[in-house]
Amino acid sequence: MKKTKVAVIGFGYIGSVIGSVLADRGHEVIGIEKDSRIVRAINEGHSPFNEPGLEELIKRVKDAGSLKVTEDVSCATGCDVFIITVGTPLDENYGPDLSQISAAAQLIKPYVRDGSLVMLKSTVPPGTTFGIVRPILEETAKVCLAFCPERLAEGRAIQEFLNIPVVVGGIDEKSTETAAEFWRDSLGVEVITTGDAQSAEMVKLADNLWIDLNIALAGELAKLADKMNIDVLEVINAANSLPKGTHNVNILVPSVGVGGYCLTKDPWFVHSMGKRYGLDLKIPRASREVNDSMPDYSAYLIDSILCPHGEARSGKKIAVLGIAFKNNTGDCRFTPTKPVIEKLESLGYILKICDPWTTEHDARLVTNREVSRNIKETLEGADCAAFLAGHREFQELSITELAARLKPQALIFDGRMFFSKQKIREMREAGLRYKGVGR
Ligand SMILES: NC(=O)c1ccc[n+]([C@@H]2O[C@H](COP(=O)([O-])OP(=O)(O)OC[C@H]3O[C@@H](n4cnc5c(N)ncnc54)[C@H](O)[C@@H]3O)[C@@H](O)[C@H]2O)c1
Structure with missing residues (x-):
């Protein structure tokens, strides 16, 4: 070279x-x-x-x-x-x-x-x-x-x-x-x-518009799956087996929302290009709107299980695991976890927050609360463990550990879809409840 x-x-x-x-x-x-x-x-x-x-x-x-x-x-x-x-x-x-x-x-x-x-x-x-x-x-x-x-x-x-x-x-x-x-x-x-x-x-804009739109598609399928009481991942995995054009259908996975520096803005670049040429492009606006709705939707899912009849939330504790916008990164720019945390706080829940990947500088973009690196301490006595980023340290947690630290019947909220069916079964056997986005 x-x-x-x-x-x-x-x-x-x-x-x-x-x-x-x-x-x-x-x-x-x-x-x-x-x-x-x-x-x-x-x-x-x-x-x-x-x-x-x-x-x-x-x-x-x-x-x-x-x-x-x-x-x-x-x-x-x-x-x-x-x-x-x-x-x-x-x-x-x-x-x-x-x-x-x-x-x-x-x-x-x-x-x-x-x-x-x-x-x-x-x-x-x-x-x-x-x-x-x-x-x-x-x-x-x-x-x-x-x-x-x-x-x-x-x-x-x-x-x-x-x-x-x-x-x-x-x-x-x-x-x-x-x-x-x-x-x-x-x-x-x-x-x-x-x-x-x-x-x-x-x-580059075409790539990111495709990704944002595809995640939005998964998000809306997830909302529908929740109403129908079916598992959206099962649907997506099977749907993706269909050959179409030169590749298979490839629907991505739903989650707590889309964040980061790129997907939150690049579709808007496409939209403004359209405007420059007198076009009112619908897709960039729609994908942004759907993806921006997912944090609130996630907070609603958690709340509707922890307090199904609108009872007082003030005594309930939620362990928030992961504030970065993505698994295995410390980047908190435009992270969807921020509106989830804000919504849960506004409802009156007591939050303990943990992210082993974010620096103090990153964490300040999300919350003024202390962000701990100690996962086990964060889980202690909580009514819910809300996995908002799928960092590898979280994936390594055993169900026995979760059950030992959390309250009986605590809710595992899976905002990043990484728990297998086997693990979900183990959770239920250990006296925990499980809810994912669309499953
Ligand atoms: N972050 C990603 O995953 C990603 C992926 C693909 C493309 N991009 C694109 O790459 C670009 C950069 O993204 P990023 O995430 O690295 O952003 P960033 O904000 O982390 O990095 C940009 C850096 O440029 C520095 N800078 C700006 N003006 C300067 C100047 N005049 N002189 C010296 N330094 C200057 C800033 O201080 C900053 O550190 C963006 O256009 C983004 O859309 C980002």
Whole structure:
């Protein structure tokens, strides 16, 4: 592999994974990050994000001297490759806020040269690479410029970054080829090229719209299954055996809700693209609406079992297990667990909260209450154990342990669908009650 000096602008969740892996693959990586907390953590050899394998990886590349993270953009002098991974949040009108993208382009403008390779990995509305980034950089140099969507999922980020096919769409043929060569050479993964940057930008939005809509479909099937008293997972598993087109039907699983930085905004990017072209697209709004309803629905399920006749809730204790938006990650951005907790608190339940994956900084996004790391203590004497994230520590709990800590007849609320039929049977035999979303 050709060793290259690579600048990664925005060393957040995605940037730190991409930058660390590229450093591990032998590139010299300079991370440019404005958050001093992140810069300090990484330069001390720690991961600022609780992502499996990232801490070890950062330590390894720091020790090898192939990664440096700094607030000083002048350290990008001499870089051949620039990767932009800054944030792209929603604005107050549910449209894309691209201010970090233009700021990042302005930041690197003095350091790019003719032939430098610049790649955008942040999720953006189609037209951003060509219409916003290109004009800024062209004031300095004739660069190769491409959009390469980042499609990894948190919790499995490193593994996915190393294995998922990379999509590349450049502003011209040379840009597409240069970017494709970089990823083939650096990761050895399959590279899929699109005819232009706009199409590559649309690929990422199409992926996330599909995921959000598919989870919404599972959510509505779950609501129906609850009314019909059938098991939605049994329905979904059997339905997914049907070949359709080149693959099988593939309905995802319902849960307490959809959170995180991407699925909560990317469908809105599609919606605002539609508006730009005079289209009132129905799917993005519908999938967001359904998925946003699931936390309240989950709180209703818990409440309707613990207090079926609307009796006083004040003495009842709920052990909340997991506040991150996803299994095996500490990320609490836009987590659906927050509205569940708020709803249960407003109803008058006493909550004890535990998440072994979240840092204190992450936890403050959700609650001002203490968030413990001690699972067993959290369960002690509770009327309900509400599993809102499916972290592996929770999956390792035995039914005997749950029954010993919880009150007799306590409710196990399964917000992430990880209990097998066998375990559910064991729960009932141990004097516990079980309720999942749609089962
Ligand atoms: N988190 C995911 O799972 C995921 C997956 C795929 C794609 N994405 C996309 O990747 C992008 C980044 O997501 P993220 O989760 O890593 O966000 P993040 O907020 O964790 O990271 C962005 C980082 O960029 C830094 N930054 C912003 N402007 C800067 C500047 N001018 N100079 C230096 N640093 C700057 C911020 O301080 C922040 O640390 C988004 O567009 C997101 O949609 C995220």
